[in-house]
Amino acid sequence: MFISPMLLESKIEPFSSVEHIYELKLDGHRAIMSSYNNNYEIYTRYGNPVSNRYPELREFVPKRSIVLDGEMIVTDSTTGLPKPNFEKLIARFQTTKEGKIHFLMKEQPVTFVAFDILYLDGKNLMNLPLSERKQILEKELDNTEHIVKMQYIEEYGEALFEAVKEQGLEGICIKAKNSKYFPNIRSSNWLKVLNYSFLDVWIIGYRVDKFGLIAAIKGESSLKNIGIIEHGSINIRREFYNKVRSYTQEEKNNFVYIQPYVKARVKFLNWTSKGYMRIPVLIEIVK
Structure with a gap:
């Protein structure tokens, strides 16, 4: 089951607000993970199925019916602090030969970082406010070796962005707590501030x-x-x-x-x- 993901508007400067949550913007590619009616698939933001490129995820996918929105990343720790490496992720994404995939899944394993939950046991959650969807995600999804939940903070957006600049990360996402999920819509309720x-x-x-x-x-x-x-x-x-x-x-x-x-x-x-x-x-x- 593919859901075209909700998109983010760009903003030049961060801000702090009790009405928003703040997440890291990870340097990977957007992905929808669907385990629905016993059919498992990972889709790109454009609806292309790519689960065969990431076989290390299959055994960690929840057995129940669930649709998650998140980011696919490859973590690189060769430069010190572990952080997403976009070039290595693209190398995984562009690899389609089975033998090379199985080699790279050991050398450059992927992680799916889930930051939203859209369906659970057949129920559409997209009309719930983000704060409620986050509570459901926290309760229903356990962190595993290759599938983890996105951590977030409240209120202190400017402080988070300063930390992002210090660590050389991509940026932050700013999301209104009361925002509903609108597929394929770029909304001011979801913002990104990039660390240029x-x-x-x-x-x-x-x-x-x-x-x-x-x-x-x-x-x-x-x-x-x-x-x-x-x-x-x-x-x-x-x-x-x-x-x-x-x-x-x-x-x-x-x-x-x-x-x-x-x-x-x-x-x-x-x-x-x-x-x-x-x-x-x-x-x-x-x-």
Whole structure:
């Protein structure tokens, strides 16, 4: 049984409120876990069944009829504090060959972190307020080796976000205690605040067929490519193209390289293992 998940609106700054709960935003992929009418399946947020990619979860799924909303993660402790590793999770997600799956489930086991309960024993719980659904989830779901409940706090959202920044985590979710669950709706009752890093970069070129700017920083002896910027407001994109209209340009392999370079400010989530910015967003052309 697939339920299209409720979505979160973005917010720039956290806040504290007794009317909300606060959870970590985990760096994984959204998942609906359904054990309904003796049929077990895990779905992505788009409704694609993927339970065969995560066989280590099967024996820990509740035997009763239940539908859970949560996040699939792979935890990495090689850098000290254990925290979700998105690249390792994607490696698991993209693996479809049975032999490789069984190897990776030992080397990079997944954890399903449940933060909401939508159905229980055939009863629709989505019209209940979140605070009641949390109480039911706490009572009805036991933590196991690969399925755990999301921890949350009340009121102290700003303090939680400060801790997230200190530990280099992805961000926080802010949810109204009285919020009902609306499938496939992006609601201001559910918010996310991401822990972005900010950096000044040089734009050395742009993609021809669709928006994409080549970002670079100074390396030891030359500029170092640190990724393609594919996000930014229409106004700031227009500002960039207007600025480089008179610059020297050379087209090669679907990219136009410019002289002089353009200095810009970006925000991004983190660095990948290969030294690229993850999901960079253009926020300012530096004058």
